[in-house]
Amino acid sequence: MTPRPQDDTQNDAIDVTADIPANPPQRALRLHRELDEVWRDLPGWRGFFTSVNHSTIGKRFMATAFVFFAIGGVLAMMIRAQLATRDGAFLDTELYNQIFTMHGSIMMFLFAIPMLEGLALWLLPKILGTRDMAYPRLSALGYFCYLFGGIVIVLSLLFGVAPNGGWFMYVPLTDKTYSPGINADVWLLGVTFVEISAMAAAIEITVTILRCRAAHMPLTRMPLMGWYLLGTAVMMLVGFPPLILGSILLEVQRAFDWPFFDVARGGSPLLWQHLFWLFGHPEVYIIFLPAAGALSTIIPILSRTTILGYGALVAAVIGLVFLSFGLWVHHMFTVGIPHMALSFFSAASALVAVPTAVQVFAWIGTMWEGRVQFRLPMLYIMGFFATFVMGGLTGVMLAMVPFNWQAHDTHFVVAHLHYVLIGGFVFPMLAAIAYWMPLICGRWRVRGLGEAAFWMIFIGFHGTFFIMHLTGLLGMRRRIAVYPENAEWEWLNLVSSGFGMVQAAGFALFAFDVVMQWMFGRRSWRNPWQAPTLEWAMPLPAPSYNFASLPGPRQPDAGALLALARGEGLLAGAPRGWRETLAVEPGSGKPQHVAVLATNTALPVATAAAIGSFFGLMLAGLYWLAPLGIIATMVVVWRWGALMGTERDHPPVQVAPDMALPLHWQVRTTLGQTGTMVLLVADATLYGSLLFGVGFLTVVAPGWPPPDSGVGTGWMLLLALAALALMAAGAIAARLAESRRAQAGGRVWTRIGLVLAGLALVMLVGLGWGLDDPTRHARDALRGAILGFAVVHGVIVLMLALRSHVDARRGRIGLERRGAVPAWQLFQVFWLGTTAASLAVVVAQEVLA
Amino acid sequence: MSPLPKSCLYKPAALLAVPLLAACDGPLSTLTPAGPAAVQIARLWWAMLIGSGLITLLVMAMLWRALRHQSHDHPGPAAERRWIIGWGLGFSLTVLTVLLGFGLWIGERMIVRNDATPLVEARAGRWAWEFVQPGPGGAPVTTQGILYVPAGQPFDVAITSFDVIHSFWVPRLGGKMDAIPGHRNVHRLMAAEPGIYEGLCAEFCGLGHSFMNFRVIAYDPAGPLPAFTDAPEGRP
Ligand code: HEM
Ligand SMILES: [Cu+2]
């Protein structure tokens, strides 16, 4: 075996006892040519629209996020210029409101989240020892949704119609009465469009970590970054649906006057706050976890040691994932919730500091036990410590209910959130960029610039925000454009503004440094930090396919660079002309099958454009044309299925000398299968949030009980029960379609399932006629929403049944091959389950009323 | 060169402290409290500030040592015990428990209980405040932009909104409480001494948010009643 860069015998990520013999060595250059031919992007502008490779998409995400960071930063400078003096005459109030709303929204939705998605997409396959993300086309789709949505949001500022309700968009301020313009719609529709990319990334990251690791890399020993990103992805899966649901409901209220949040008709503005912060608080940890993952990766390497307390850190990540969903109410301490409940959320909010403390001390301990090398990433890590510790401490202060009552909505909170976001996310990201740049561009940095940028950012940051705590305690509210009567705040603000400019200049210098490194840096030697992790087991810059052969027990770390390049690892080269990678068992990492991934295609950009047409029509208020966008989307999405089946059986693929594995068309537990289940977890959360809305309004909102409903009539119940029966029968048909797939008559079950789904859908639509006018009361609006949920899922089931049917007719289903049937089954059962639950809720409402 | 006399070092420090203390002053400062709730919270703040300052120094000192400490080992179980169990869990849990107890105790003392405390109404609407308070003979009087309360006695404010969400905040008297359409929140405050206390809307409510101020006038209950006049144009 090749010598290791480090003698970390105890912490191997790969189980070296599960031996897989090595493939015979080949000429590395020939392998490289063969693979690059298959994996590289198309040249020129065609490449922009067709690339799906994770390295390309990941870099693009990060570069785009950096552009939005610059835009958000310019807005921040405008805010600071306006606040520098009492009567700032630079912006009028309307413009100021748009600018701080856009600053916050851009930084959160168009910079932080996409930045971490980009890092994850780019890094994850490399660090896990695989060739791409599980769904390359989904990466590209997410990117274009992000790009298009982001462009619309930013353009709205140029046209003077940007959102102006603050980044958390509280109703009623953002409803049609108080925000008649298009501003709020831009936020609701634009952010939801962009969040498609977050959901896509979350699903991909989860499945990639569970199923696409190096052979025999057990979950329990994978690099910590894997755990951190798994935590992030799970939080995104569960955290974003409440926001997406809230945005849909608010947009429906604005567009069609369904009164979910209108107190006069049984709604409540507090429902929005709960849905928003159910997302908004986890969001903070979604942003922090990948940054912490980068720290856990970089700190031990630059300390020439191994991480202290791997198990404790994993436990801390899991703890954070759970705890962070239990504290959203700390953003609502002043809305008038009973003190008992506040005490609970206060305690939970303080408790969340414990896993954070565990991590901070584990990092310090790691440095203590090792020998710290003071390289540039380390400098940014020091910036992280100095900043984040203070942000965490002010966070604990804000968790104390009485103090929160004073500090809430003041510049104290503004200071706190920037300490956490810049300390906990931006500094680690800068460290990560400095650390991984050689792998991105193959070059070494230009001396001195990075250090200068660090000091400007660091001094500028603390100069801006440290005294802002005091400004807040002296009573300065956030979101005010002028303060003519408060001369005592003026010098504080002036200082903040001055240092703000220093900070901005520091960021500009950082960007300049990155460009310089990219263009003029000298070539970096391999594995410049002498790290053991697998992302360094490849030439610099990283090739399109990452690994010429995939790492296994004999190639467990970066020391196997040459062996992997010579094809001694698993699944060497691209002899079939396909983009192939290994799919493994989730727990142990045992290789299961060979997944064939998508190559360059314009399908993702076309899909994003189709989805975008729907959002665009909604934004334009052309509600009756908007269904065209949905139809366009369905037409394009149909074509995605093409890759998921094949017309004939393929022989197993020789992965290693005595290991042959089937291709993914011939197994049941495909990556697609795992992904469908992960998607349904998010979907179930969306549905759960909707039920939360029903429960919340029933219990808390004024204006209940609602007027008598006409829904209680018997024929509607019968119709609903009949629909449920058809769905259940459909589930059975889907089952039989799979179990009888090899028989001649098996094909009939897909047709029966298709008809059953269609009938059930018609009945659901029929139920719509019987509903009460949804604009009358929030209860009726919620019933409309519940029915809408069932109808949407009916359409999805119908599409999947149709896909299965076409697969069967085209011979894409056989003894080994299942086509779309497994996915259809999952959705069919989900449809049945949620519709049954919905019916139970409505019946309960009617019986109890 | 001879070393500087000590007073040269102390004097600037002392001179610096004066403006810093004066810097805590202001009509909206939570750090010059004028009622029991605000006093308690300010006390909590100073305690937390000192605690946090010490913790920050401690962590920075640890970091400094960690940077200079050279070791060639891999962290073993002893190190894990020290850093994870000792500092990560032990230290943080102790600090948080103490703090949480303190915070809950203070919060509990500020809760509105059903006793005979007099009630005033605060009604928020874009972008001004309307108040209803007991006037001469206890009859309710409605005023615009100024709330009149007796000094030295606690009072409950019932906070409501006509339109969007606002928030009632008199920083020198105590914490804030939101005005939410369809909801009615009650908040207990007290001004220890007669005087004028500035108040404002703390929740962003649109174009006029920066100017949505009001004033609390605490009068001497032993003296003559004030005139219960409105603020000019509804706003002080
Ligand atoms: C470049 C340095 C930055 C400066 C000088 C800056 C400055 C500010 C200021 C002064 C406000 C308060 C505006 C007001 O309430 O009137 C603000 C709000 C905010 N900032 Fe920043 N910021 C910076 C970077 C960031 C970053 C990197 C993020 C997130 C990753 C961020 C997220 C936010 C958010 C979420 C708000 C709240 C917006 C709202 O109230 O709706 N900022 N920023
Ligand atoms: Cu939070």
Ligand SMILES: [Cu+2]
């Ligand atoms: Cu306001």
